[in-house]
Amino acid sequence: MTDTSVTTRDAAQALGVSQASLKRWCDRGLLPVVRTPGGHRRLPISGLVQFVRDRGLEIARPHVLGLPAPRRRSAADAETLRRAMQAALESGAEAETRRLILGSYLAGTAAVEILDDWVAPAFRAIGDRWAHGEIAVYEERRAVEMCVRELHQLRAFLPPAAPDAPRAIGGTLAGDPYSLPTTMLEIALREAGWHAQSYGCGLPTGTLVEALQAVRPRLLWLSVSTLESEQQFLADYAVLYAAALKLGIAVLVGGRSLTADLRDRMQYSAYGDNLRHAVSFARALCPPVPDAPAAPEDPR
Numbered sequence: 314m315t316d317t318s319v320t321t322r323d324a325a326q327a328l329g330v331s332q333a334s335l336k337r338w339c340d341r342g343l344l345p346v347v348r349t350p351g352g353h354r355r356l357p358i359s360g361l362v363q364f365v366r367d368r369g370l371e372i373a374r375p376h377v378l379g380l381p382a383p384r385r386r387s388a389a390d391a392e393t394l395r396r397a398m399q400a401a402l403e404s405g406a407e408a409e410t411r412r413l414i415l416g417s418y419l420a421g422t423a424a425v426e427i428l429d430d431w432v433a434p435a436f437r438a439i440g441d442r443w444a445h446g447e448i449a450v451y452e453e454r455r456a457v458e459m460c461v462r463e464l465h466q467l468r469a470f471l472p473p474a475a476p477d478a479p480r481a482i483g484g485t486l487a488g489d490p491y492s493l494p495t496t497m498l499e500i501a502l503r504e505a506g507w508h509a510q511s512y513g514c515g516l517p518t519g520t521l522v523e524a525l526q527a528v529r530p531r532l533l534w535l536s537v538s539t540l541e542s543e544q545q546f547l548a549d550y551a552v553l554y555a556a557a558l559k560l561g562i563a564v565l566v567g568g569r570s571l572t573a574d575l576r577d578r579m580q581y582s583a584y585g586d587n588l589r590h591a592v593s594f595a596r597a598l599c600p601p602v603p604d605a606p607a608a609p610e611d612p613r
């Protein structure tokens with residue numbers, strides 16, 4: 314599946330329903346549709362995925378849309394799932410990695426939970442095994458590549474942010490090549506309804522300041538997984554923080570290299586240990602708009 318939208322025929326086939334039923338759901342607004350220039354309905358994959366998740370539907374033929382089978386939560390606890398994730402990532406088992414990440418999301422597990430509780434700990438374990446010479450460098454790199462691909466797919470499954478949703482941008486500073494955390498933050502904040510965009514890794518401070526001035530987000534996140542020089546980092550970071558402060562932009566920091574000692578010498582709006590903390594801070598900064606109250610009944 315490469316397209317972000319699918320035909321009603323493929324969607325009906327995947328869900329195991331008639332095309333007429335599917336079109337009825339579209340007309341009742343249960344499934345978002347876009348129209349081709351020729352007037353044909355197309356279903357954005359994100360709308361279809363939310364429809365399936367919200368109703369706990371079984372997808373009869375997920376392969377029609379290139380989707381994995383939903384992976385329902387069993388009695389298996391987080392540790393079992395973490396081990397399954399680690400095994401799949403280590404052995405280069407692409408389909409299983411996909412089933413664990415995307416299949417779990419399709420079955421209703423929050424992206425933040427999948428990433429914080431299974432994927433990040435699996436990589437910690439992979440790192441430890443690499444450090445002990447138990448897995449080869451290529452196995453670690455392959456795991457990162459596979460994970461990046463599934464994260465991009467997971468992002469495509471998330472509902473689009475509302476036009477007036479708050480904006481967040483983030484990434485890593487020069488010398489920090491760790492791409493998974495910043496990609497995951499983008500997903501976590503998108504899942505929380507933000508327009509979140511990761512600008513990637515190795516960003517010079519100057520260009521991030523330019524981005525803050527041009528984009529004016531509500532929030533800047535910075536992930537710090539490695540430091541070449543603490544002194545250089547603190548100097549670069551101070552410039553960035555001052556620019557954000559001037560523009561009224563909150564700065565959220567995190568990552569394995571931000572020790573308590575280092576944080577003592579930094580100023581920031583919030584520090585988080587994980588994606589859940591990022592989402593909590595984002596919610597406090599811009600609380601989600603509650604659903605509009607139901608219209609009073611027509612008394613006539």
Ligand code: B12
Pocket residue numbers: 428429432433436437438439440441442443444453457488489490491492493494495497498534535536537538539540565566567568569584585586587588590591
């Ligand atoms: C993959 C990996 C790499 C890849 C990264 C590729 C890529 N595209 O990202 C590459 C090949 C670059 C790499 C290189 C190296 N690596 Co490396 N790497 C890892 C590994 C296995 C996984 C990292 C990862 O992505 N984890 C997944 C993320 C999502 O988890 P996380 O970082 O914990 O993030 C979570 C939280 O920290 C938090 N978070 C993170 N950022 C932020 C930001 C905000 C705002 C918030 C709120 C939260 C938050 O939320 C996340 C989700 O829960 C780690 C093992 C580990 N313990 O992490 C080793 C590890 C970090 N690497 C290590 C080493 C030694 C190296 C090298 C020196 C190896 C070498 N000899 O070349 C180089 C150094 C590179 C450099 N310039 O610094 C060591 C570091 C040891 C140490 N003392 O610091 C580790 C710990 C492995 C080990 N156990 O020994 N590595």
